[in-house]
Amino acid sequence: MTHRATHLVRVALLGLAVLASLLPLAWTALASFRVLPDNTQAPPSWTPPQLDNYTGEIGIAEPTFVQELVTTATLSLATTLLTLALSFLAAYALARSRFRGRSLLVQGCLIAACLPVMAYIIPLSESLRLAHLEDTYLGLLLAQTAVLAPLAVYVLHGYLAQLSIEMEEAAFLEGASLGQVLAAMVLPLAAPGLAATGLILFVLNWNQFLVPLVLTTSQVKTLPVAMSDFFTFERELEWPTAAAALIVSLLPLAVLVTLAHRLLERFTLAPNSET
């Protein structure tokens, strides 16, 4: 194949993939403005756009939607920061230690990240009840941190194991404290990787369903729980309303990823294969 033909094939295939990604979302965005086809007519007719899903007095899909959006954003941010901080310290300890089974422990983190929450969710809710943390922000924050930390430790270990340790060793020899080395040498070098990992953790938190579903009852409610609620309890839910809720809950993540896409290119699972 000539160079030009290869180029055309590449553009065509990527175009197709972008279309497949965006068309379902564009359809949803249109539906949120009540722009819907009627497939029973030939050719299908379209309804004109309306804004009422976004401007209506009852809020989007239900009166408490904005509250749920704020809850989800706050919790996701707090969980991401706590997970990053704790996992960074632990991953550093693992990356700067040599003991038998260390590699197994790191790979074990990856496998623990795949543990289905269902396997321990009821004892977990028992843990929270004993700590008087059920249905609270703090309880959900700690529980979600525990769910995501194994993945975070695995990924951050990959970044930290790559950094050269000679400078750190030299600093320790000159009497620098652990805190000084971490803050002045390790953190600046690991910052892009930390930020990229944080972004991925934020998305995973935002979309987490089972943990908030079981650990909260009325005080704290996140978007996926709300969405499943109004879908399971009101089977007749109107599509444009659901579409508006869907678009609004997706938009913050889409904006974040668009703004930070250069940073996201730094996210990688690869370095761990070299341990």
Add this chain to the structure above:
Amino acid sequence: MLTTRQRLLLLTPLGLVLAPFLFWPAGFGLAASFTNYGPLQPDPHWVGLGNYATILGNQQFRAAALNSAAFTLVTVAAELAIGLALAYLLREPFAGRGLVQVALLLPWLVSPIANGVLWHFLFDQRTGLYSFLPALLGHAPLPSPLGLSGLAMPVLMAVDVWRMAPLATFLLAPGLAAIPPERWEQARLDGLSPFNRLRHVVLPSLAPLLATVALLLIGDSLGAFDTVLILTGGGPGTQTLTPGLFSYQQAFQVNNWPAGATSAWLIMAAMGVVGAIYVLALHGRDGRRRDA
């Protein structure tokens, strides 16, 4: 290297969160699957392997396990293939690549629950995307395939691939970018076909990352339940029932926590087998490299 005291100092904060909120519940959950423990059970007692025998003999669970095997095999293979192909197409820089990458990641940002809601409506006969094209061509609109015997499972697989293939692309792209340009150039000079380029250039250096991504995707597919819950509820019949959904239904809809926990630990056991193979394969590879 760090001193023991420093190591403890670094590991303790995470340990304080993981001990009560992961290790204890997981250990307790595993132990409880050998008892009749549940939130409504005042006096739990030991039942040995009773729960496991009951679940493994349960017709619904068996159907779910078979569904899960097919679902995992098909979705993970498709997600890796599509992910690898798209990452390959994105390898060389071009104007607007950043935006294309963002567009290709968007489906993964949709939560599994929202993904179920989204596709439920996209398959709607009167207003959905699925039956729009036939209607445009003058045919009668198609009924939602989610309620049709034989079609529901393939459609569920496709919906999962739509959401997860973007993640595979995203995770595989840095691995492809890390392959030195000289190797591509050499392959071009040698006149290697695309298949042979995949075999001799891509796979040798990408294999460990491919295995890691496969492990994450397998974990996700084995535990699949939230999208299924919204889209089909496991139906028609048990055609789309997954062990994850079965476990959820047992624990939270019929309040049979032992059955729910036991089936979740069977998913974990399957995951453990996959994980063990992964660790052994990785170890074998490192061993060979050290010997070389």
